[in-house]
Amino acid sequence: MSEKKEKIVAIKGMNDILPADAPLWELFENTAESVLKSYGYQKIVTPIVEETGLFARAIGAVTDIVEKEMYSFTDSMNGDQLTLRPEGTAGVVRAVIEHNLAYDGPKRLWYKGPMFRHERPQRGRYRQFFQFGAEAIGFSGPDIDAELIMLCRRLWDDLGLDNIRLELNSIGNAEERQRHRADLIAYFEANIDVLDAEAKRRLHANPLRILDTKNPAMQDLVNNAPKLLDYLGGESLAHFEGLKKILDANNVQYTVNPRLVRGLDYYNRTVFEWVTDMLGAQGTVCAGGRYDPLIETFGGKPTPGIGFAMGIERLIELMKEQGEPATPAQCDVYLVHQGEDAQTKAFILGERIRDAGLDVVLHCATPAGAGSFKSQMKKADGSGAAFAVIIGEDEVENGVVAVKSLRDSEGGQQQTSVPFDEAVDFIVDQIVGGHDHDHDHDHVHYHP
Structure with a gap:
């Protein structure tokens, strides 16, 4: 008797997206792509x-991401130091410079894909997570800041998410931050006994991040700390006021949060977060800001930039919290058949129906066998299909198929005998024609 092999499971913090969740992911991705396209993003x-x-230079060497969270390794073939990307902006900016994308004018770009950070896994925070982001390169005014924020609001509206609020701040330019930084360090040094170990470690390396602390014992201290907004010069203030003016004119609700600083070194001026209270500790579902110095840091010509990134897993969680949409049907038509000749006919008809633009699942054998008509019809009903098309020995002999409505709310489930060569037109007519009022056709993908 062979020894039972140990089951292999996924790496901690890296998750499978199962078929049951796929419709939600598709809904999010399709909606987000549609919104980005409507604003001219490519x-x-x-x-x-x-x-x-790339990441050490972009994100900052003295950040949690670079110091503790990156999956980095040495390429065994040539000794190169490589890293699985922990965020999306750095790679996009590198590509913009490498391919001279901004040479012929500003660019609006969007991306999606997996990112990797070695964090402590918890709800909405994983070691492999999916990010959706946008970057606007070559625009300097507050108008593009407002556009990105309003783009996010439109996405929340289109997804039916209404428990997300906007927090806004300006962190000025490098000189303004330096003056604030000096006063901030002096303030924290005068209260050194209140700082926890993490804050003491950050004190001289990255004191702005202390303002982000979740330690209850330090809340009064950080609330009374010098506020960066008080250090802004005329240009930075004018930029921030210009942004607020556009948001106000478009009825975008926001709160100015002086403690909002973002964790990455390349930000300047506008920073923002979209936050929810429905996901526990992981409340930020989208974050972004302006990063005008970054492209020059990478060796490109001075070029302004601004962007945002959102964690898809957190937004999927939020969609579930606010009422998961009904699971879409797997198909429009389920093909039931019995016997060798019927199977051949079913394959031919299945291809014809797909040619007409409908989705078809054809019943296939399992280790238990082909399955009785009754068990096949149960599968057909479970598929969410609008119709079952049935081909048995009698149908083959008579050159017909039986078309059964599975979603008819009036008068029970009706079954009609249709000549084989007329079946496609009959089914298409039923689904996109007079049968529409009988059942929900959101899943139908018919394109004439």
Whole structure:
């Protein structure tokens, strides 16, 4: 007797997206892509692996991501230092510079894909997570900041998400942050006994991040700390006021949060987060801001930029919290058949129906066998199909198929005998024609 092999499971913090959740993911991705397209954004796809130095330079060497969370390794073939991307902006900016994308004018870009961070897994925070993001490269005014924020609002509306609020801040330019930083360090040093170990570690390396602390014992201290908004010069203030003016004119609700600083070194001026209270500790579902210095840091010509990124898993969780939409049908038509000749006919008809633009599932044998008509009809009903098409020995002999409505709310489930060569036209007419009022056809993919 052979030894039972140990089951292999997924790596901690890296999850499978199962067929039951796929419709929600498709709904999110299709809606997001549609919204981005409606604002003139174009898709860009960058590699999952980049040089480690790209992220150290972009994100900042003294950040949690670079110090503790990146999946980095040495390429065994040539010794290169490589990293699985922990975020999307750095790769997009690298591509913009490498391919001179901004040479002929500003670009609106969007991306989606997996990111990797070695964090402690919890609800809505995983080691492989999927991000959807947009970057606007080459625009300097507050108008593009407002556009990206309003784009997000439209996405929430289209997804039916109404428990997301906008928090906004300006972190000025490097000189303004330096003056604030010096005063912030002095303030925290004067209250060193209140700082926890993490805050003490960050004090001289990245003191702005102390303002992000969740430690209850430090809340009064950070609330009374010097506020960056008070250090902004005329240009930074004018940019922030310009943004608020456009948002106000478009009835975009927001809160100015002076403690909102973002964790990455490349941000300047506008920073924003969309936050919910429905997901526990992981409340931020979308975050972004302006990063005007970044492209020059990468060796490109000085070019302004702004973008956002959203975690798809968190938004899927939020969609579930606010009422998961009904699971779409697998298909429009389920083909039931019995006997060798019937199977041949079923394959031919299945292809013809697909040619007409409908989705078809054809019943196939399992280790238990082909299945009786009764068990096949049960599968047909479970598929969510509008119709079952039945082909047995009698149908083959008479050159017909039986078409049975599975979703008819009036007068029970009706079955009609139709000549084989007329079956496609009959089914299409039933689904896109006079049968529409009888049942929900959101799943139908018919395109004449």
